[in-house]
Amino acid sequence: TIDPERFRETFERYSEIGRTDADGLHRLALSEEDREVRDLFVSDLEDLGLEVRIDRIGNVFGRAEGTDPDAEPVLIGSHLDSQPYGGRFDGQLGVLSALETLRAFDDEGVEHRRPIEIVNWTNEEGSRFKPALMGSGAFTGELDLEEVLEHADADGVTVAEALDRIGYRGDDPVGPREEYHSSLELHVEQGPKLEDEGLSVGVVEGVFGMAWLEVVVHGDADHAGPSPMYSRKDALVAASDVVGAVRRLSNRFADDVVTTVGELEVAPGSINVIPSEVRFTVDVRSYDDAVVGDLVEAVEREVETACEREGVEYDLEEIWRIPHTEFSPTVAETALAAADAVGASHRAMVSGAGHDASYVNEMTDTAMLFVPSVDGKTHNEAEFTEWADAEEGARVYVETVKRLANA
Amino acid sequence: TIDPERFRETFERYSEIGRTDADGLHRLALSEEDREVRDLFVSDLEDLGLEVRIDRIGNVFGRAEGTDPDAEPVLIGSHLDSQPYGGRFDGQLGVLSALETLRAFDDEGVEHRRPIEIVNWTNEEGSRFKPALMGSGAFTGELDLEEVLEHADADGVTVAEALDRIGYRGDDPVGPREEYHSSLELHVEQGPKLEDEGLSVGVVEGVFGMAWLEVVVHGDADHAGPSPMYSRKDALVAASDVVGAVRRLSNRFADDVVTTVGELEVAPGSINVIPSEVRFTVDVRSYDDAVVGDLVEAVEREVETACEREGVEYDLEEIWRIPHTEFSPTVAETALAAADAVGASHRAMVSGAGHDASYVNEMTDTAMLFVPSVDGKTHNEAEFTEWADAEEGARVYVETVKRLANA
Ligand SMILES: NC(=O)NCCC(=O)O
Ligand SMILES: NC(=O)NCCC(=O)O
Numbered sequence: 013t014i015d016p017e018r019f020r021e022t023f024e025r026y027s028e029i030g031r032t033d034a035d036g037l038h039r040l041a042l043s044e045e046d047r048e049v050r051d052l053f054v055s056d057l058e059d060l061g062l063e064v065r066i067d068r069i070g071n072v073f074g075r076a077e078g079t080d081p082d083a084e085p086v087l088i089g090s091h092l093d094s095q096p097y098g099g100r101f102d103g104q105l106g107v108l109s110a111l112e113t114l115r116a117f118d119d120e121g122v123e124h125r126r127p128i129e130i131v132n133w134t135n136e137e138g139s140r141f142k143p144a145l146m147g148s149g150a151f152t153g154e155l156d157l158e159e160v161l162e163h164a165d166a167d168g169v170t171v172a173e174a175l176d177r178i179g180y181r182g183d184d185p186v187g188p189r190e191e192y193h194s195s196l197e198l199h200v201e202q203g204p205k206l207e208d209e210g211l212s213v214g215v216v217e218g219v220f221g222m223a224w225l226e227v228v229v230h231g232d233a234d235h236a237g238p239s240p241m242y243s244r245k246d247a248l249v250a251a252s253d254v255v256g257a258v259r260r261l262s263n264r265f266a267d268d269v270v271t272t273v274g275e276l277e278v279a280p281g282s283i284n285v286i287p288s289e290v291r292f293t294v295d296v297r298s299y300d301d302a303v304v305g306d307l308v309e310a311v312e313r314e315v316e317t318a319c320e321r322e323g324v325e326y327d328l329e330e331i332w333r334i335p336h337t338e339f340s341p342t343v344a345e346t347a348l349a350a351a352d353a354v355g356a357s358h359r360a361m362v363s364g365a366g367h368d369a370s371y372v373n374e375m376t377d378t379a380m381l382f383v384p385s386v387d388g389k390t391h392n393e394a395e396f397t398e399w400a401d402a403e404e405g406a407r408v409y410v411e412t413v414k415r416l417a418n419a
Numbered sequence: 420t421i422d423p424e425r426f427r428e429t430f431e432r433y434s435e436i437g438r439t440d441a442d443g444l445h446r447l448a449l450s451e452e453d454r455e456v457r458d459l460f461v462s463d464l465e466d467l468g469l470e471v472r473i474d475r476i477g478n479v480f481g482r483a484e485g486t487d488p489d490a491e492p493v494l495i496g497s498h499l500d501s502q503p504y505g506g507r508f509d510g511q512l513g514v515l516s517a518l519e520t521l522r523a524f525d526d527e528g529v530e531h532r533r534p535i536e537i538v539n540w541t542n543e544e545g546s547r548f549k550p551a552l553m554g555s556g557a558f559t560g561e562l563d564l565e566e567v568l569e570h571a572d573a574d575g576v577t578v579a580e581a582l583d584r585i586g587y588r589g590d591d592p593v594g595p596r597e598e599y600h601s602s603l604e605l606h607v608e609q610g611p612k613l614e615d616e617g618l619s620v621g622v623v624e625g626v627f628g629m630a631w632l633e634v635v636v637h638g639d640a641d642h643a644g645p646s647p648m649y650s651r652k653d654a655l656v657a658a659s660d661v662v663g664a665v666r667r668l669s670n671r672f673a674d675d676v677v678t679t680v681g682e683l684e685v686a687p688g689s690i691n692v693i694p695s696e697v698r699f700t701v702d703v704r705s706y707d708d709a710v711v712g713d714l715v716e717a718v719e720r721e722v723e724t725a726c727e728r729e730g731v732e733y734d735l736e737e738i739w740r741i742p743h744t745e746f747s748p749t750v751a752e753t754a755l756a757a758a759d760a761v762g763a764s765h766r767a768m769v770s771g772a773g774h775d776a777s778y779v780n781e782m783t784d785t786a787m788l789f790v791p792s793v794d795g796k797t798h799n800e801a802e803f804t805e806w807a808d809a810e811e812g813a814r815v816y817v818e819t820v821k822r823l824a825n826a
Contacts, residue, residue, distance in 0.1 A: 203645030236679035238610030238771035252662035272643035364645035
């Protein structure tokens, strides 16, 4: 079983790297902070005597051999990158629950028939570099490796260059070397349900489908004074109409639909200049993939209407789409049984947030464990999980991994 | 009279400093490019044998003595800073028409009774540092010098620091050393009227009143996936509602009203994060100062309504207000007579763009000359004035200054 003090101390140590003044985490994928936390992770894996390997997209693996050299391994872990000014629990708690699992096995000489591989996936968040779930998507072949290596951040730095800069462009080919038996990821819920029901653990049976759009509106810069209203082609006016429409889109669809504009940049961005160019993103989600398709079409219509109204041009690109996930009932049932065995209060649920486990599930039987997020708050420095819940989740995690690794 | 070749060559030489790939100008106030163009201007003044002085806010003056040591001087000039990715004519053409005037007088040994002072005002544009017309506003006492020296750009660099960095925080006190007789500024129209009527020169009799607001909306960051629509406090949704309302505000007011949102920044600015903070600006203008006041109140109401609807908080600050200007009929009549004498087609008009001449008019009798802007386009790299019009404007300018300096 876990060593709660070590678990917590490790969490605090990792949380120092990229920590913000408000006790959040600012550790963007492939940044200097990401390098620092990866170095710490690698040294922790080496201290455990694991064989460490790094692949060409920077995914970091550590392997603990099992007693049966022919058995398929179990894959555990999550991600160490964060959102801009995000929280300390998102991703990191899953990696450190996996690390604590291996440490606990090591302490007590727990035998496991199957090898266990721990992983830190590159760029889960999709904030600095798009899309999200990049490392797991490339590993499982769901994303094209060479293509995503060329994706650039807002400063024009590509994923390949950023990997080089922090020294994490590994030599290992990207992709499984052998068949896996199963995979398990622990994560914070990032929503309000577990807390609302006073439960410690969620067994995640599925993930929403989602699509990301990027829109660039091309207007015409001119002076805010002598340019009559009728003569304007204001890129921001058209973009703002779309923001309002996106906010209301969910009204016309199923209950579970969420729609968000998260990025919006205005050029030239001068108080007395009519905006000539606005770039913005749209994120739409539903558990129903057909609804995601309808939402994308609805957004396209809104962009067209708003731009026509204002007399401006636009480019619209769908930059990511991932269908909804149905996780492995076998792994989910193992997790439910483990939660019962540990005595943790729990429920089955689905996730509105995307997770590496979705792509991993395309490769091997996968499920997830959630622990509660206070106020459902995440992607926010105030993100928090009660430590008692984090421990309870880790206990269920250890028990589930033990069962999977001996199945 | 002017030397058209020298005038144009000088214009081309100045246009190289901060020139953009699209033949525009990116020469923000107190930037490295601004330092470079100031150095060139100072050396051109020294070549003419003028006494150069620089005041504590970086305004650069050159003085040509007149024949009467007791006569009040005439002040001529404009500004050399530009908008981000702006045009080459805005401001620069006025400074270089004034320079060409002094060169023409020097060539031909034209005697003038009054001293003539040429000036390059600091930060006319108000883009990097707010407000606009900073150098002339401080000089005439309409803006508080010590206060504006502390205004910071988006990177937190203050006006005082930026002046130090480029070596243009002069020793001279800011303000007139003596009474001026009159002042004249030439500028591009930045609107469509002269071109529409096929005229070469506008004699400007007034300038719109205007106000600038800065609004910060405070929402709450959260995940774009598991956060239900009803639970959100999206700062961008509220701000976008205001952008739409500002676009429509002019409908309810006089014909001449213009309203613009030119800057809008989103934090944290991540595709899958609900925006927690949006900062934006509003620019409202009318020739009628009472209407400007009504517009400010209307914007305030729209901000309040939009923020209440979305459940977010806000701060709103009026960062600048300048009443409408009525220029000196005497100077305007001198300019009209000069235009007739030169044989330039012309009309009287008012300006929707703010100009240093507005503040200068509080200190001494002032008016302006406009030359046409092709398509009315300005604050845009495509800003253009036919060279024949620029020359015609300069000829009227020389003639008007000659009359003022001997009046
Ligand atoms: N869990 C999480 O924050 N994932 C990022 C990808 C997404 O759902 O937007
Ligand atoms: N002429 C000009 O572009 N002035 C800047 C101040 C304003 O916004 O009107």
